Amino acid sequence: MSKKHKVLVIGNPDGLVEPDRWGKFVTQYDVTLYDFKSQDEFHESLKSGPCSEISGIVRLGLRTPPAAAKVGQGWTRLAMNHFPSTLRVIVNFGHGFEEEDIEGLNSRGIKFYNSCGGSESTATIGTYLTIAAFRNLSRYERMLRSGQFLPALRESLNSAMDVQNKHVGIIGMGAIGQALAMQVAALGMHIHAVDRPSLRAMIEDPTKWPGQPEIQVHATIDLLIPQVDCIVLTCPYSTETHHLLSRERFRNMKKGVRIVNIARGKCIDEEALCEAIDEGIVGGVGLDVYENEPRISAKLLEKQDFVTLLPHVGGLTVDAMAKHAQICLDKMDKYLSQGE
Incomplete structure (x- = not known):
């Protein structure tokens, strides 16, 4: 034996x-x-x-x-x-x-x-943060809690946007990125991604990703960024993805772009993100991860009208x-x- x-x-x-x-x-x-x-x-x-x-x-x-x-x-x-x-x-x-x-x-x-x-659970949080970033949901909840029910309705009429027919760039097409792509495609969003051998293999052989949505592939992240209304980070953290969203890249984005991060906090330069909000480049943000967590940037905490914050709960369910x-x-x- x-x-x-x-x-x-x-x-x-x-x-x-x-x-x-x-x-x-x-x-x-x-x-x-x-x-x-x-x-x-x-x-x-x-x-x-x-x-x-x-x-x-x-x-x-x-x-x-x-x-x-x-x-x-x-x-x-x-x-x-x-x-x-x-x-x-x-x-x-x-x-x-x-x-x-x-x-x-x-x-x-x-x-x-x-x-x-936690892939599906994390992707679901990404979908929620995407919706919240377009619809300003955290802002309206705060208004309701402070007795501003009717003002919140008027604010929503003038600033909230639907996710349907918006273009979303998903940076990182691993298990979480794939789950997110399926969810947001079901909402009517158009999926964009950066070309990678693993992604190309799945697109060319649908049996490797059953039910995969249609994906527009870009050669680089810099070619993808100007084309989308929302960017969701689902990539691993590494030296290559450190401050992947930088001051220079924010300046190449569409005015009013939404930013969502369910990857790792250090993938975004948070100082540059706050500047992009102030400059009107970024119109909404949803974050579950932070550059120096569990400490949260005071500047991010101040921007309540634009930012939905969660305490890294993406994959934490029973x-x-x-x-x-x-x-x-x-x-x-x-x-x-x-x-x-």
């Missing part, structure tokens, strides 16, 4: 994983649940304790033990020098991985995956958390069972 792979699980499966699925997982692998009182204790365990022979690490959710480094805080960087030689795969809960030491993991031969359980956890276990299963 072959020896079971040892897997460290960071996070509580209760309420995230169906009991039958969890029972199968703990039967298939020699599972250790993260129960360390400090980071130092965890790191010592990786070198000479119960985690010194693990094959995999899987993070199951955001409800991690108090002593565990959180997602987005570079926990793999902190542990890199302590990982055992037996470690082959890490499955990280969530969409982002820019804080993790991917280069260091690759040099050690450790495969790194993330999960995409349903999405369960999808993330299921994906995490499935990825670990697939990797270890294939013997790669």
Whole structure:
């Protein structure tokens, strides 16, 4: 009988994983649940304790033990020098991985995956923020709450715009971008995107993206920007996408353009965004992510008539958390069972 792979699980499966699925997982692998009182204790365990022979690490959710480094805080960087030689795969809960030491993991031969359980939920927030940016919904809610019901009606008549037949540029056609494209196309919006080999492959072979909407493809983002009424960022963060929307690019946009960001805050130069609002270039904004979150720019907070702000809740629903956890276990299963 072959020896079971040892897997460290960071996070509580209760309420995230169906009991039958969890029972199968703990039967298939020699599972250790993260129960360390400090980071130092965890790191010592990786070198000479119960985690010194693990094959995999899987993070199951955001409800991690108090002593565990959180997602987005570079926990793999902190542990890199302590990982055992037996470690082959890490499955990280969530969409982002820019804080993790991917280069260091690759040099050690450790495969790194993330999960995409919140794609639909995040896309839905993107659709909501797009509608809010065109219709000024946050502004009218504030007016209603301050007793200005009838003034809000008059304001809406003079400034709100429909999304139907508007042109939207979606920057990033991964799982979230694809889900968003389907949603806003159903609202009657025209989809634009930047040409990429992966997107081209999906367009040329519809079986790779069933039901895909019609997409107008542009060679570069600079050619796309002047053609659209709204730009939605759904791209990963990297050195290439840092301040992707810059002062220069704002100046090349249509007057009154709407800006929505459900990607990463640092993809937008927020100082330049505020300037573009003041100059009348940007007519509405919807943000779920921020350049220096959880701190929010005071200038953005002041622009209540133009900006809808959410606290990075895009993929945070009960349903999405369960999808993330299921994906995490499935990825670990697939990797270890294939013997790669």
